[in-house]
Amino acid sequence: MNDQSPSKAATDQQQFLTVLSREDAIARFDAALFPRPLQRESAPLATALRRVLAADILAPIDVPPFDRSAVDGFAVRAADLKDASDASPRILQLNDEVIHCGVLPKATVTGGTATPIATGGPLPRGADAVVMVEHTAPADRTSIEVRRSAIPGQFISGAGSDMARGETVLREGTLVGSREIGMLAACGIAEVEVVRRPRVAVLSTGDELVQPGDVLPPAGIYDANGPIVTAAVEENGGEADFLGAIPDDAEKLEAAMRKALAESDMLILSGGTSKGAGDLTHQLIARLGSPGIIAHGVALKPGKPLCLAVCDGKPVIVLPGFPTSAMFTFHDIIVPVLRRLAGLPETSEEHVSARVPLRVASELGRDEFVMVSLMEGADGLVAYPSGKGSGAVTSFAQADGFLRIEALADHLPKDSKAEVRLLTPSVRIPDLAVIGSHCVGLDILLTPLVRQRLTVRTMAVGSLGGLAAAKRGECDLAPIHLLDPKTADYNTPFLSEGLELVPGWKRMQGIVFRPDDSRFAGKSVEAALSSALADHDCLMVGRNQGSGTRILIDRLLKDARPDGYWNQPKSHAAVAAAVAQRRADWGIAIGPVAERLGLGFIPVTEEHYDFALVSDRRGRPAVSAFLEALASNEVRDALKAAGFTPS
Numbered sequence: 054m055n056d057q058s059p060s061k062a063a064t065d066q067q068q069f070l071t072v073l074s075r076e077d078a079i080a081r082f083d084a085a086l087f088p089r090p091l092q093r094e095s096a097p098l099a100t101a102l103r104r105v106l107a108a109d110i111l112a113p114i115d116v117p118p119f120d121r122s123a124v125d126g127f128a129v130r131a132a133d134l135k136d137a138s139d140a141s142p143r144i145l146q147l148n149d150e151v152i153h154c155g156v157l158p159k160a161t162v163t164g165g166t167a168t169p170i171a172t173g174g175p176l177p178r179g180a181d182a183v184v185m186v187e188h189t190a191p192a193d194r195t196s197i198e199v200r201r202s203a204i205p206g207q208f209i210s211g212a213g214s215d216m217a218r219g220e221t222v223l224r225e226g227t228l229v230g231s232r233e234i235g236m237l238a239a240c241g242i243a244e245v246e247v248v249r250r251p252r253v254a255v256l257s258t259g260d261e262l263v264q265p266g267d268v269l270p271p272a273g274i275y276d277a278n279g280p281i282v283t284a285a286v287e288e289n290g291g292e293a294d295f296l297g298a299i300p301d302d303a304e305k306l307e308a309a310m311r312k313a314l315a316e317s318d319m320l321i322l323s324g325g326t327s328k329g330a331g332d333l334t335h336q337l338i339a340r341l342g343s344p345g346i347i348a349h350g351v352a353l354k355p356g357k358p359l360c361l362a363v364c365d366g367k368p369v370i371v372l373p374g375f376p377t378s379a380m381f382t383f384h385d386i387i388v389p390v391l392r393r394l395a396g397l398p399e400t401s402e403e404h405v406s407a408r409v410p411l412r413v414a415s416e417l418g419r420d421e422f423v424m425v426s427l428m429e430g431a432d433g434l435v436a437y438p439s440g441k442g443s444g445a446v447t448s449f450a451q452a453d454g455f456l457r458i459e460a461l462a463d464h465l466p467k468d469s470k471a472e473v474r475l476l477t478p479s480v481r482i483p484d485l486a487v488i489g490s491h492c493v494g495l496d497i498l499l500t501p502l503v504r505q506r507l508t509v510r511t512m513a514v515g516s517l518g519g520l521a522a523a524k525r526g527e528c529d530l531a532p533i534h535l536l537d538p539k540t541a542d543y544n545t546p547f548l549s550e551g552l553e554l555v556p557g558w559k560r561m562q563g564i565v566f567r568p569d570d571s572r573f574a575g576k577s578v579e580a581a582l583s584s585a586l587a588d589h590d591c592l593m594v595g596r597n598q599g600s601g602t603r604i605l606i607d608r609l610l611k612d613a614r615p616d617g618y619w620n621q622p623k624s625h626a627a628v629a630a631a632v633a634q635r636r637a638d639w640g641i642a643i644g645p646v647a648e649r650l651g652l653g654f655i656p657v658t659e660e661h662y663d664f665a666l667v668s669d670r671r672g673r674p675a676v677s678a679f680l681e682a683l684a685s686n687e688v689r690d691a692l693k694a695a696g697f698t699p700s
């Protein structure tokens with residue numbers, strides 16, 4: 054890509070001309086960056102923590118610097134105490150000095166004499182052993198009886214026995230922790246040569262981005278990538294300089310990129326790397342220095358639009374805008390480069406083997422990395438695909454690890470065994486696993502458990518997904534709210550063998566609307582429905598197939614399918630947001646959610662939110678704690694205050 058005119062380069066890079074494999078992209082990026090010498094600087098001991106040593110450390114002195122006593126007692130000549138015992142103690146004359154720590158001995162210990170010495174006191178000339186005070190008794194004011202024999206060297210720490218002068222005590226590349234600080238201090242080293250932390254400029258791009266703390270305008274998004282990347286840079290040995298979010302404006306962006314690159318060793322941007330009107334960054338990179346773009350488009354998911362460049366020796370990276378794609382590609386591809394520049398060792402790659410209980414679809418042609426939560430199943434670890442997609446922040450942030458589906462596969466079959474690469478140092482099996490339908494009330498219920506220091510994992514997979522997980526023994530409890538249309542009973546008809554019902558609470562479901570909408574305000578359910586159906590401009594928002602709320606909607610509407618019915622979000626929150634933001638005029642959701650957005654609410658029916666408990670797991674301490682919390686006044690009152698009716 055050398056020697057291209059800027060405009061030619063810009064048109065080339067507008068699309069993914071060559072989507073490289075992950076391995077190819079990494080190899081080309083590495084080849085353009087390494088080998089290179091590490092930058093170094095000198096750091097005072099007080100700031101050396103978490104730095105990487107840039108050179109071997111040789112002990113400049115012996116530690117300890119002199120032979121010293123390891124006990125409180127008397128410095129003696131071992132030969133004087135041959136055959137000494139309780140039955141035949143030896144008498145030694147005391148020399149006229151006491152050797153405390155920091156006291157330089159004056160007298161020589163000659164045959165038949167002893168000098169009192171404290172733990173840490175320098176051994177006097179002539180002495181070759183120390184006897185413990187417990188094995189002696191005063192004979193008179195100037196002599197002692199010794200009741201044990203001694204061997205030469207006994208209770209003496211020799212000079213240099215800890216670290217000998219000239220010995221390599223710490224190696225180049227060592228990450229300095231408190232233990233290393235102790236070794237350096239003991240040798241008297243006040244300053245060390247360390248690797249200079251790479252300065253990494255971090256820039257977010259996008260007109261929609263707002264910094265946390267500022268007011269979110271309509272269609273605005275809080276900048277998550279900026280803070281994520283800044284923190285991840287610091288976690289991996291870099292010194293991050295977060296420069297905020299730059300709007301999609303070529304001039305402003307180019308100026309910001311030039312300045313950032315001039316002042317740092319590495320530049321990391323996010324957003325605007327895929328196709329699209331605002332996607333400018335990669336076009337600008339070509340003008341920042343050679344060789345420029347190394348890879349733009351990598352056959353991996355999440356992270357296809359990743360752009361890797363080197364501009365006059367400095368790495369320039371554009372991470373995808375989607376937060377999970379940004380986090381994943383940062384950890385997978387940028388962290389190894391950053392750590393190498395920072396002189397840090399590679400992160401450990403702990404893997405565990407787990408069964409994947411569901412079929413996982415995958416995109417052909419891209420290595421797909423599936424974020425998973427680990428649960429303990431009946432037959433070992435179970436890896437639950439946990440992601441909400443690349444656009445979510447939680448997919449990567451809450452995962453225990455991830456597994457890989459090769460580019461040539463379009464799915465991973467149900468019950469496959471997979472290697473899961475851990476994102477945490479070890480597997481964290483929660484004390485309590487709750488898989489099923491989510492409710493705000495569940496968070497209220499789990500609070501006291503967390504305060505009891507129990508670890509709790511919840512996964513929102515819907516009522517049916519939860520029941521299936523419970524049947525497979527992958528969780529302790531499955532929160533469900535399933536209406537049996539035949540019996541009009543909630544939940545009980547859906548239990549199978551091995552599951553029992555723990556009653557939870559009731560949630561009022563009703564019509565949500567904007568309070569100033571006269572088509573609904575102050576009306577009964579029937580009247581509100583008929584005015585909605587009579588008005589062709591009145592737009593509803595539906596719910597997804599399989600949700601309890603969808604069953605209710607269909608019962609209310611009978612055969613009617615008003616405009617908006619096929620807009621089917623998956624949560625109460627999404628329904629309420631659609632109405633509040635005027636993308637729809639009404640929908641069905643639970644009362645507490647409507648209340649939080651200040652929406653009007655016409656109650657329709659109470660839905661039962663209960664728990665399917667895996668009977669085998671009833672005896673677990675965390676399950677007992679859960680049942681106690683559910684029955685407690687504290688939780689019941691909090692549930693009532695939040696608009697629920699505890700059973």
Ligand SMILES: Nc1nc2c(c(=O)[nH]1)N[C@H]1C(S)=C(S)[C@@H](COP(=O)(O)OP(=O)(O)OC[C@H]3O[C@@H](n4cnc5c(N)ncnc54)[C@H](O)[C@@H]3O)O[C@H]1N2
Nearest residue numbers: 257274275276277278279324325326327357373374375378
């Ligand atoms: N027609 C196509 N569309 C998309 C493709 C494609 O190949 N063809 N690729 C998709 C993939 S894969 C990804 S990943 C995304 C990434 O696109 P960009 O890197 O260009 O990112 P943006 O368009 O700027 O933003 C995407 C999305 O992320 C939000 N975002 C951006 N920056 C931040 C930030 N700092 N903090 C939080 N959220 C951020 C932004 O608001 C957008 O919602 O493109 C697909 N599209």
Ligand code: MOO
Nearest residue numbers: 355356357378443
């Ligand atoms: O590749 Mo994108 O990163 O799937 O979301």
